[in-house]
Amino acid sequence: MQLCLSRPTIRCKSMNMSAQTNTAAANPSPYDAIAAHFQNDMMEVNRLIIDHMDSSVPLVKQVATYLIAAGGKRIRPLLTIAFSDLAGSVNDNAYKLGAAVEFIHTATLLHDDVVDESAQRRGKASANQNFGNKTPILVGDFLFSRSFQLMVGTNNIEALRILSDAAAIIAEGEVLQLSVHGKLDIERDTHLKVLEGKTAALFAAACESGALVGDAGNETQQAARNFGLHMGLCFQIIDDLIDYNETKESSGKNQGDDFFEGKITLPVFIAYENGSDEEKTFWENVFRKETRDAEDFDKAYTLIQKHDALNKTYEIAKEYHASAQKQLSSFANSATNKMLQALLDFTLNRHF
Structure with a gap:
């Protein structure tokens, strides 16, 4: 896949939603297909989510509902259901x-x-913008508690271990991300460790726990975990790539959002690693600044083009895609297996 390397347009007009909806209806995505297949199961998951959001403190439910009702694809619980079925x-x-x-x-x-002082989440003001910082932190703690209540309700200590381990990795990943923020001279493995905590750990736990309660053996349970881990890394790397390669019309996010927020992602690391001393000085200076402007982005994009960083990033994502793909051979060649394969392919080549 050769990535588009045309000069970027920093901000784009909103897309024609009716045209998008008609196209989506005619050509459902692999995500839509697997979501439709497990629609009844996901209704049960959503019922539990609604029931366990309830609280005697109205503000707790208000904040939790604010984010959960904002949307989201529920891809993680869908993976749990799919691997339970597969196992x-x-x-x-x-x-x-x-x-x-x-x-x-x-x-x-x-x-x-x-932590990121984000202003938006899922297309609207973030919870911290609406409720301040203290309340979302405490409601997040409440939701963690609810998640552990649900785990305990399975009477399966192994499921509790899998998800509690993931929660620890996520927290460690956040602290690691803070400790390396703005640093360009870190090992690439360190950056990938951040991505594991950011996305891949929970993908892995979602798949493994589903396989566990679906009665998988040890080998297939491990295969489910590896699938989720590598799919999660592929997903996050492609997300980082989309920030530089796509416009809002094709991806749903503004081009350069990560750059303007000071986030150093894999395309930047690759351009920095391969850059001259002068280019490295630019990268170091631009991420040292409090804010970055359109001129900074144009320069950054030019250097990313020069060192073919987008295609190199895509090749790394392809490696994780291939690793995840291998894991599916441990399971029967069922309709669910084929849908997971299609979803994995979509993750690599997605344009949200």
Whole structure:
């Protein structure tokens, strides 16, 4: 896949939503296909989510509902359900773990937005913009507690271990990200460790826990975990690539958002590693600044083009895609297996 390397337009007009909707209806995405296949199961997961958001403190439910009702694809609980089915059968424990996974994800979003001082989440003002910093942090803690209640409800200590380990990795990843913020001279493995905590750890736990309660053996349970881990890394790397390669019309996000927010992602690391001393000085200076402007972005994009950083980033994502793909051979060649393969391919080549 040769990536578009045309000179960027920094901000784009809003897309024609009716045209997009008609296209999507005619050509459902692999995500839409697997979501439709497990629609009834996901209704059970959503019922548990709604029930466990309830609180005697109205503000707790208000903040939790504010983010959860804002949308999101529920991809993580969907993976839990899919791997439960792939391993044997979907059951009540799979529903509980799917809801637990979504609560962990939502809690981390609430915490992340406070740490990152984010102004938006899912197309509207972030919870910290509406409720201040203290309340979202505490509601995030509440959702973590609810997730553990759901885990305990499975009476499966191994499921509790899998998801509690993931929660620890996520927290460690956030602290690691803070400790290396603005640093360009770190090892690439360190950056990938941040991505593991940011996205891949919960993908891995979602898949593994689903396989566990679906009655997978040890080898297939590990295969499910590896699938989620590598799919999660592929997902996040492509997300980093989209920030430089796509416009809002094709991806739903403004081009250069990560750059303007001072986030150093894989395309930047690659351009920096291959750059001259003068170019490295530019990168160091631009990420040392409090704010970056359109001229900075044009220069950054030119250097990313020069060192073919987008295609090199895509090649790394392809390696994780291939690693995830291999794991599916451990499971029967069922309809679910084929849908997961299509979803994995979509993750690599997505344009949200």
